[in-house]
Amino acid sequence: MVVRFKRYEADKEINKFYKTYKWVKKRKEALIRDNFECQECKRQGRFRHADCVHHIKELKQYPELALDINNLTSLCNRCHNLIHEKHLKTSKPKFTNEERW
Numbered sequence: 001m002v003v004r005f006k007r008y009e010a011d012k013e014i015n016k017f018y019k020t021y022k023w024v025k026k027r028k029e030a031l032i033r034d035n036f037e038c039q040e041c042k043r044q045g046r047f048r049h050a051d052c053v054h055h056i057k058e059l060k061q062y063p064e065l066a067l068d069i070n071n072l073t074s075l076c077n078r079c080h081n082l083i084h085e086k087h088l089k090t091s092k093p094k095f096t097n098e099e100r101w
């Protein structure tokens with residue numbers, strides 16, 4: 001119960017973070033740096049428009065890197081889902097919008 005509650009609180013904090021002006025600005029900065037291209041597709045020699053900005057080191061574990069542009073990478077939804085599936089082997093998160101994670 002306690003753990004679940006804490007987890008819920010953490011998610012709430014993260015959702016709040018994604019609505020902050022600081023994040024919106026930093027997110028844009030990362031997208032511009034990456035030319036609005038998915039960096040994972042680019043690595044594989046394909047072009048795809050970036051749909052979201054991903055935290056390389058997870059926000060929950062490294063809150064101090066939340067606004068560090070070196071910790072951000074632009075991804076399309078497909079690559080983003082794949083990356084998180086790799087990270088979280090037990091659950092398969094579905095990203096319904098870009099403001100998650």
Ligand SMILES: [Zn+2]
Binds near residue numbers: 041
């Ligand atoms: Zn991609």
Ligand SMILES: [Zn+2]
Binds near residue numbers: 055084100101
């Ligand atoms: Zn992510």
